[in-house]
Amino acid sequence: xxxxxxxxxxxxxxxxxxxxxxxxxGTDETAIMVPLTLLVILLGAxxxxxxxxxxxxxxxxxxxxxxxxxxxxxxGDTTAVPLIDHANTxxxxxxxxxxxxxxxxxxxxxxxxALPTAVLLGQFLGQFADFFxxxxxxxxxxxxxxxxxxxxxxxxxxxxIIPFAFFIKSLDLVSFSILDKHLSISFFLxxxxxxxxxxxxFATSSSARKTIERDKxxxxxxxxxxxxxxxxxxxxxKILTGRQQVFTSITTFISSLTFxxxxxxMTSLMGEIVGSRTKGAYKKSTTSLAVxxxxxxxxxxxxxxxxxxxxxxxxxxxxxxxxxxxxxAPPVFTVDPINNLHTYLTxxxxxxxxxxxxxxxxxxxxxxxxxxxxxxxxxVMKLVSQEAxxxxxxxxxxxxxFHEAQLVGIVLTFTVAAVGGLLxxxxxxxxxxxxxxxxxxxxxxxxxxxx
Amino acid sequence: MADNHKSPxxxxxxxxxxxLEILGDTILPNQLLFAVLISVGISLGGxxxxxxxxxxxxSESMVASYSLLIGILGSVFSLVLCSILFKPKRILxxxxxSSESMKQVFEDLQLDPLExxxxxxxxxxxxxxLEEFGVLNSFLALREEQKK
Numbered sequence: 056x057x058x059x060x061x062x063x064x065x066x067x068x069x070x071x072x073x074x075x076x077x078x079x080x081g082t083d084e085t086a087i088m089v090p091l092t093l094l095v096i097l098l099g100a101x102x103x104x105x106x107x108x109x110x111x112x113x114x115x116x117x118x119x120x121x122x123x124x125x126x127x128x129x130x131g132d133t134t135a136v137p138l139i140d141h142a143n144t145x146x147x148x149x150x151x152x153x154x155x156x157x158x159x160x161x162x163x164x165x166x167x168x169a170l171p172t173a174v175l176l177g178q179f180l181g182q183f184a185d186f187f188x189x190x191x192x193x194x195x196x197x198x199x200x201x202x203x204x205x206x207x208x209x210x211x212x213x214x215x216i217i218p219f220a221f222f223i224k225s226l227d228l229v230s231f232s233i234l235d236k237h238l239s240i241s242f243f244l245x246x247x248x249x250x251x252x253x254x255x256x257f258a259t260s261s262s263a264r265k266t267i268e269r270d271k272x273x274x275x276x277x278x279x280x281x282x283x284x285x286x287x288x289x290x291x292x293k294i295l296t297g298r299q300q301v302f303t304s305i306t307t308f309i310s311s312l313t314f315x316x317x318x319x320x321m322t323s324l325m326g327e328i329v330g331s332r333t334k335g336a337y338k339k340s341t342t343s344l345a346v347x348x349x350x351x352x353x354x355x356x357x358x359x360x361x362x363x364x365x366x367x368x369x370x371x372x373x374x375x376x377x378x379x380x381x382x383x384a385p386p387v388f389t390v391d392p393i394n395n396l397h398t399y400l401t402x403x404x405x406x407x408x409x410x411x412x413x414x415x416x417x418x419x420x421x422x423x424x425x426x427x428x429x430x431x432x433x434x435v436m437k438l439v440s441q442e443a444x445x446x447x448x449x450x451x452x453x454x455x456x457f458h459e460a461q462l463v464g465i466v467l468t469f470t471v472a473a474v475g476g477l478l479x480x481x482x483x484x485x486x487x488x489x490x491x492x493x494x495x496x497x498x499x500x501x502x503x504x505x506x
Numbered sequence: 507m508a509d510n511h512k513s514p515x516x517x518x519x520x521x522x523x524x525x526l527e528i529l530g531d532t533i534l535p536n537q538l539l540f541a542v543l544i545s546v547g548i549s550l551g552g553x554x555x556x557x558x559x560x561x562x563x564x565s566e567s568m569v570a571s572y573s574l575l576i577g578i579l580g581s582v583f584s585l586v587l588c589s590i591l592f593k594p595k596r597i598l599x600x601x602x603x604s605s606e607s608m609k610q611v612f613e614d615l616q617l618d619p620l621e622x623x624x625x626x627x628x629x630x631x632x633x634x635x636l637e638e639f640g641v642l643n644s645f646l647a648l649r650e651e652q653k654k
Contacts, residue, residue, distance in 0.1 A: 094574065094578055097571070097574060098571050098574060098575060099568075099571050129530075144611075144615060147611045147614075148611055148641075148644070149641070149644060150641050153641070250529070251528070251529055254526075254527075254528040254529060255528065255538075255542075257526075258526050258528065258535055258538070264526070267526050267527045267528070268525070268526060268527075269524075269525040269526065269527050269532050270524070270525070271525065271532075271597075272525055272532045272595040272596055272597050273525075273527070273531055273532040273595075273596055273597070274596070274597040274599060275596055275597065275598050275599065276599045277598060277599065277600045296631050296632070296635060297631070298631070334625055335621075335622055335625035335626065335629075335632070336612070336615065336617050336622055337622065337626065337632065337636070337645070338625070338629070338632055433598065433600070436594065436596055436598055437594060437598065438589060438594070439585070439589050439594065440533075440541075440588065440589050440592050440593060440594040440595070441528065441529070441531040441532070441533050441594065441595070441596075442533050442534070442537050442538045442541040442588055442592045443541055443545075443584070443585050443586075443587075443588035443589040443592065444529075444585070445528055445529060445533065445538060445541070445542070446538065446541035446542045446544065446545035446546075446584065446585075446588050447545050447581050447582075447584060447585040447588070449542050449545060449546060450542070450545030450546045450548070450549040450550075450580075450581040450584060451549065451578070451581050453546045453549065453550055454549045454550060454553055454574070454577040454578070454580075454581060457550055457553065458553065458570070458573075458574055458577075
């Protein structure tokens with residue numbers, strides 16, 4: 056019973072913190088989810104509570120990141136990018152609040168369809184788990200090639216697999232010879248904060264600096280509020296029309312099964328399919344938004360749950376990015392040997408604690424963004440400066456790296472962040488590819504050089 | 507970073523580009539430098555104070571976790587502190603009324619307003635929804651504008 060309460064408390068924590076984070080636009084998903092989830096794990100939260108926290112955090116963040124997307128026309132984070140056109144159409148027609156309500160209602164439906172679907176599929180795929188577990192090295196390598204091919208950089212990502220694996224292994228050997236233990240958190244913190252750190256490096260380079268110089272502060276246009284609806288907790292089903300409910304349910308069900316594709320890709324694809332079957336600008340935009348946000352949510356949740364239940368190794372873009380601490384957060388969770396949520400929780404427990412996370416996030420973030428979207432985003436934008444946000448994440452990264460390996464950890468994290476961040480920003484070798492190469496590096500180096 | 511130490515106002519007077527865009531938002535470089543120093547200082551400072559102080563009060567196995575917690579509280583505190591010290595630079599334009607007319611929007615999107623109206627008229631569900639949301643009139647106004 057006490058575990059249930061702990062899980063509820065952690066879900067509350069995740070929902071509240073990430074409801075606020077969601078309001079800050081343009082935040083990088085991986086850079087924010089990874090350090091905060093790591094903290095919860097390293098603080099010693101029980102596995103069930105970690106999972107509830109993560110689920111609540113994901114849903115809460117996605118429900119409130121719809122706010123900047125709808126009200127200001129800037130994507131709340133990378134997963135909201137495909138929605139921006141439709142959101143802008145409605146915003147310019149003077150109905151950003153309708154866009155917002157359609158989006159978050161779709162998101163809620165998507166989340167609650169994805170959870171049971173993903174748990175069942177995960178359990179089904181679990182029968183092939185032994186094969187996957189016995190050949191993780193080669194699977195990681197093949198997956199790295201596949202993910203690299205579908206990354207923004209495409210060929211350059213494939214080309215850089217061996218050099219980057221060499222780089223990782225070299226750092227590993229150096230740090231091992233200093234500390235006599237293998238580091239892991241410092242590595243993937245470095246990959247996660249790469250993009251932020253890359254911008255900071257640009258700022259200090261007299262030649263690269265020009266690309267990020269601006270002559271005036273960034274301007275945000277916030278649409279007016281037109282409150283047309285009463286009550287505190289609107290029924291998400293009533294916000295959508297019958298047709299929208301059907302489309303959202305079908306597409307989110309399908310996307311819960313396709314856990315190896317990127318959420319952004321699935322969102323664009325499903326949005327396009329449904330949008331092209333809908334006539335009229337208003338109807339097309341509202342339907343697409345409900346469907347797309349639902350698909351983002353369901354793909355996201357399925358991509359975490361399916362590999363967790365079935366394999367215990369991160370075999371999807373989300374599991375490699377934001378969800379990676381659930382698989383690998385030494386000394387608590389490890390992938391080799393597999394000792395993580397996969398080993399600690401049964402399918403039923405995944406369902407139960409996942410549901411706790413989703414329900415609590417819905418209870419907090421849904422009415423919050425329905426009722427106070429505009430007020431809250433004005434408050435956050437006026438009070439919290441970007442300097443403070445960037446500084447906090449650099450501070451958190453230092454803290455976690457120091458916790459793992461003192462000064463060596465910090466130096467290692469920022470070395471990886473510098474190389475990974477530049478590869479990411481300039482060549483388009485995304486964080487997912489880099490995470491996969493990190494996991495594959497041991498096998499690649501063993502096969503090539505026998506070390 | 508040598509030229510970052512000039513105050514932003516003198517930079518403004520010289521009309522040089524003062525702001526840098528980090529992670530999608532604009533910042534002042536020297537303020538960011540101080541913010542990072544404060545944040546790293548407080549969180550690592552808190553962690554190390556924990557490591558030094560806690561062994562005498564807490565059980566040995568929890569020292570690292572509690573120290574981490576102090577470090578996290580430190581970084582949250584630094585978020586508040588830095589936000590007070592360094593005010594947000596964003597310019598927030600709150601649009602009181604929709605600045606564009608519907609007609610303009612439809613022209614930009616290369617859509618036919620009459621066709622849209624017809625679709626709405628023939629679709630009772632959408633029409634009712636627009637009415638409930640209180641925006642049906644702005645669509646109907648399209649027809650008036652079109653007649654002109």
